[in-house]
Amino acid sequence: MGSRLGVRLVDGARPAGAGLSSLVGLAVRRNPKRAHLLVSAVLGKHVPTDPRLVYGSGLLLGELVRARLRGDEPSRPGSLLLDGLRGEPNAAAALRDLMRTPQNPVDAIVLGYAETATALGHSVADALGGAYYLHSTRRPVDGFATYGGFEEEHSHATSHLLLPADTAPLDRDAPVVLVDDELSTGRTVLNTIEALHAVRPRSHYVLAALVDLRDAADRARMDDLAARLGTRIDAVALAGGSVELPEGILEAGRALVAGISSPPFIPEAEPAFGVSRIELEWPAALPDGGRHGFLPEHRTRLEKELPRMGDVLAAGLGGDASRVLVLGFEELMYAPLRLAEALADARPDVDVRYSTTTRSPVLAVDDPGYAIRTRLVFPSHDDPADGPGERYAYNVAPGVGQRRFDRIVFVVDDVGDTQALTNGLLERLRALAPVTVATVPSYRRAS
Incomplete structure (x- = not known):
């Protein structure tokens, strides 16, 4: 490409x-x-x-x-x-x-x-x-x-x-x-x-x-x-x-996007898999990331709790899981990353992968030489300040010759855990594999 x-x-x-x-x-x-x-x-x-x-x-x-x-x-x-x-x-x-x-x-x-x-x-x-x-x-x-x-x-x-x-x-x-x-x-x-x-x-x-x-x-x-x-x-x-970059790259890019269809993933049949929820018991008052600051003492506390939360995720997978995606949510990247890492350590028999959803619109072409093979399209689900819009998850749906995930763990903060999530992204994901939702509390000032 x-x-x-x-x-x-x-x-x-x-x-x-x-x-x-x-x-x-x-x-x-x-x-x-x-x-x-x-x-x-x-x-x-x-x-x-x-x-x-x-x-x-x-x-x-x-x-x-x-x-x-x-x-x-x-x-x-x-x-x-x-x-x-x-x-x-x-x-x-x-x-x-x-x-x-x-x-x-x-x-x-x-x-x-x-x-x-x-x-x-x-x-x-x-x-x-x-x-x-x-x-x-x-x-x-x-x-x-x-x-x-x-x-x-x-x-x-x-x-x-x-x-x-x-x-x-x-x-x-x-x-x-x-x-x-x-x-x-x-x-x-x-x-x-x-x-x-x-x-x-x-x-x-x-x-x-x-x-x-x-x-x-x-x-x-x-x-x-x-x-x-x-x-x-x-x-x-x-x-x-x-x-x-050659001369005229923007025009060439527009022409390429216009000339190649990039349809969202549409399942061939009704979703066959369920959505369950798991309670991580995220430590009270521990920030879910760096949106409002993250101090060395926060880091010490998270490192202590990660193995326990990794074991919780591992226990929720079931014994037949072999290829698992831990999917984060836009800016919420660090907590899902560390949870995915803890899960991979807890279940060395499982191929654990990690990625996140994004606002960025990218052309998907199901070709082995291209970086973005497939895309899921779904509506925003956290009432964004700049208004509703499309969101994307790339390379989650299997493309030609790509292996499927047999479990998907979606990590979201409570602000994004809405009915729009249930009706949108979770519907797309459960067409692919059983989905587990792990919700972490978005950091707030103590009242």
Whole structure:
């Protein structure tokens, strides 16, 4: 599909042992501003992936950040990342286990970008040990004042909010780490730095991404901003490189989208499977993620509770499960990721995969060489502030020659656990496999 658009991936730096072309695939956006989409093989957003590979890759990126902040050499994974991408047995778990080995903790403020980098940013914060984590959100929440906002220029939904429960962890001259899944031009993160620096100047910023696609002019723009603000700005990524785009890429993308039908998955018969619910007993007052901030003490508590919740999920699967998808919900990526990881550890006999639903409209083409094979389309179910709209789950329905999931665990926060969910996404999912819904409480201020 990339060849039909004339798009080419060019490998660059490989600090983690894997090149750009190993870490991403290409797809076509249904977006008038940007024709192509890089589909990450380790993000767990559009492609169901071993959760230990997703979390291990995030920890690995965090290790690059930690080393840059401390001025030392990062721990190297050898061939584990590449082996995990190739599906070598036990490589994903070995990468995760290596990268979660305790290092000297580093104090930092880590900011992740919604929706794709909410779990990635959280994983980076985990790797630093002593970091405060906050991710941007497109969901206004009563009782939480906006700290700042910024615009993501290429996104189809650009309003972002920072809604910390407490501003004190942000109002410090600690290094600020800004985490996104890719650095294409770097404009979004530089805009964020300018906005943050105007509120509270800081001496050091680090941009962290799975892949860095910036050219010389983009890098010069970062250096110019650092000089103008009188601060230091560094950048780290698992892999570097570039995407070569031909002239007229937007027009070619529009023509391709118009010329190829991308029908939503429609079952051949009435849904044959049921929907059940499972009670995780999510710890009281523990945030479900970083929307309102996540402190090191929260992390300690979650790590203690994860094995128990993984056992609860494992017990609910039944003995005949062999291939299970843990599906998260838009910005709610980290809790489903860690639950999927705990489930995979609890049931080593089961092939556990993890991905999440998304707002992003992408062309699906059921071809083995294309990153987005199938799509489920369903209505939004959390009363979004920008109004109702379509939402998507990619590569969940089986395409030609792809294996089915025999269980689906959908992890949702209570704000999204609505009748619209029951009538929409859950109907789509139960056409595929038995569905278990695990609801976690969305963090609220104590009344």
